[in-house]
Amino acid sequence: MTSPSSDTGAGILRLHxxxxxxxxxxxxxxxxxVSVVVxxxxxxxxxxxxKSLDAQGQLVRIMYLHVPSAIACYTAxxxxxxxxGMYLWKRTMGWDALAASSAxxxxxxxxxxxxxxxxxxxxxxxxxxxxDPRLTSTALMFVLYLGYLALxxxxxxxxxxxxxxxxxxIIAFVNVPIVHYSVDWWRSLHQTATVASLDPxxxxxxxxxxxxxxxxxxxxxxxxxxxxxxxxxxxxxxxxKGLDLALAExxxxxxxxxxxxxxxxxxxxxx
Amino acid sequence: MADLAAESMLRDxxxxxxxxxxxxxxxxxxxxxxxxxxxxxxxxxxxxLDPDRRILEEATPGLFWLAVLFSMLxxxxxxxxVETTDGVIxxxxxxxxxxxxxxxxxxxxxxxxxLVLEVVLFIGVTVLYGATPHGGLLVVVxxxxxxxxxxxxxxxxxxxxxxxxxxxxLLPILMxxxxxxxxxxxxxxxxxxxANSSGDGWKWCGLLAAFSxxxxxxxxxxxxxxxxxx
Numbered sequence: 001m002t003s004p005s006s007d008t009g010a011g012i013l014r015l016h017x018x019x020x021x022x023x024x025x026x027x028x029x030x031x032x033x034v035s036v037v038v039x040x041x042x043x044x045x046x047x048x049x050x051k052s053l054d055a056q057g058q059l060v061r062i063m064y065l066h067v068p069s070a071i072a073c074y075t076a077x078x079x080x081x082x083x084x085g086m087y088l089w090k091r092t093m094g095w096d097a098l099a100a101s102s103a104x105x106x107x108x109x110x111x112x113x114x115x116x117x118x119x120x121x122x123x124x125x126x127x128x129x130x131x132d133p134r135l136t137s138t139a140l141m142f143v144l145y146l147g148y149l150a151l152x153x154x155x156x157x158x159x160x161x162x163x164x165x166x167x168x169x170i171i172a173f174v175n176v177p178i179v180h181y182s183v184d185w186w187r188s189l190h191q192t193a194t195v196a197s198l199d200p201x202x203x204x205x206x207x208x209x210x211x212x213x214x215x216x217x218x219x220x221x222x223x224x225x226x227x228x229x230x231x232x233x234x235x236x237x238x239x240x241k242g243l244d245l246a247l248a249e250x251x252x253x254x255x256x257x258x259x260x261x262x263x264x265x266x267x268x269x270x271x
Numbered sequence: 272m273a274d275l276a277a278e279s280m281l282r283d284x285x286x287x288x289x290x291x292x293x294x295x296x297x298x299x300x301x302x303x304x305x306x307x308x309x310x311x312x313x314x315x316x317x318x319x320l321d322p323d324r325r326i327l328e329e330a331t332p333g334l335f336w337l338a339v340l341f342s343m344l345x346x347x348x349x350x351x352x353v354e355t356t357d358g359v360i361x362x363x364x365x366x367x368x369x370x371x372x373x374x375x376x377x378x379x380x381x382x383x384x385x386l387v388l389e390v391v392l393f394i395g396v397t398v399l400y401g402a403t404p405h406g407g408l409l410v411v412v413x414x415x416x417x418x419x420x421x422x423x424x425x426x427x428x429x430x431x432x433x434x435x436x437x438x439x440x441l442l443p444i445l446m447x448x449x450x451x452x453x454x455x456x457x458x459x460x461x462x463x464x465x466a467n468s469s470g471d472g473w474k475w476c477g478l479l480a481a482f483s484x485x486x487x488x489x490x491x492x493x494x495x496x497x498x499x500x501x
Contacts, residue, residue, distance in 0.1 A: 147445040154437045160500040182452035
C-alpha cells in the first residue's frame, strides 16, 4: 500500500490545515467576485443589443456567458489530458488530483454551456433542443467526461485509479475532435435550410463584454481549481490515513481480545 | 528485430483469438444468448416503430447499427468475463504473452463475434424490415471497417472496466459516446447503399477506417498498463 501523501508532489501544493483557502485563493476570490459584478454590468446593461443584419437583439447577451463557459470547459479538459500525461510520466498523486479536479470543473462548465445554448435555442428556434452540430457534440462530450468521473468513483485503489483514469483522460481528449467532426459532417449532410446560429456582429463594448467574459471564466476556473485541487489532495491524504487508522484499530481490538497480533494485516485494494 | 517483435505479437494474438474461439465453441454463449438478443432487438424496434408506415424500412440503417452497438456491449462483457473469473487475468499477466498481442487477439475475437452478429442482423433487417440494399460492396466494406473500430475500442474499454465491480453498468457509459462516430458513419454509409448512391457512402468509410486505425494504435500502446491494473 503506497501512501499518496508521502511520495507526492509536495512541490505542487501545500496542505492547508484550516480548509482549502489560502491567502492567494482569497485574493483571487475577491478579484473574481469584483470581476463578475463588472462583467454582469457590462454584459447585461452597458453594452448595446445586437442590431446587425442577422439581428440577435437582446439575445446576444447570452453569448457573453455561453462562449466563455465553452472555452473554459475545453481548457479544463485540456488540463485534464496534460495532467493525465504528466501522471503517467511522473507517477505522483498531485498530477492525478489535478486531472480529477479539472475534469470535474470541466463538466460543470459543459453543463453551463449546454444550458445557455439550450436557453438561447429556445428563444431563437422555438425549441429547447435542435440537432445543431455544436450542441450535439458538446452533449456527447458531457457524457464522455461523466464516464471519466464514473470510472474515478468505481476504482477503489488510489494507484490503479490514477493510472486507469490517466489513460482514459488522454483517450477522452483525443476523442473530442473525432466526435466533433463526425457530428459536424453528419449535420451538414442533412441541414437543408441553415439554422440560425449564434454568430452576431461583435464590436465595441460587445467585443469587450465577450473578451472580459472569457477572462472572468478563466479566473473562475483557476479559483475553483485551487479549492478543488486542495480538496482532492486532502481526500487522498485522508484515504491513506484512514487505512492506517483502521489497521491500528483492528490491531488494538486483537490485542484487547488477548489474541495474537497478526504480523501484518493483508489489505487488498478492490480494483 | 522489429520484425521479430511484430511476429511474436501476431503469434500471441493468434493464440488469444484461438483460445477465445475455442471457448465460444464449447460454451456457445454468443450463439445461444447474444445472437437471439440481437434478433429480439430487431423485433422490439418493430413494436416501437409501426411496421405498416414504412418507418422501419426508412430507419433500417440506423436500427441495424443500433442493434449492433447493443449486442456489442454484451459481446465485450462476455469477452472479458471469461478473463476475470478464477484469476485468469493474473495468469494472463504472468504468461509472458505480448500485451499488444493480447489486445489484438481480444479485438480479433470480439470482431469475429461481431461479424457473425452483423451478418445475421443484416439478414434479419432484409427479411423482417423488407429493406433491400444495392451497393453490396459498400455494405461489406462498411461492415468490416466498422467492426474493426468497434472491436478495437471494445477490447480497450473492456479491459478498462474488467475487474471492476460496477463493470456492467460502467462499460456502456464509457463506450457508447466513444463509438458514436461509428454509429453515424455506419448509418450514413448504409443509407447511401440502400439509396443506391454508393458514391456518398465511401467517404464515411474513410472516417470508419481512421477511427479503426486510431483505436488499434491506442490499444497497442495503452493495453499493457491497463492490463496491469485490471
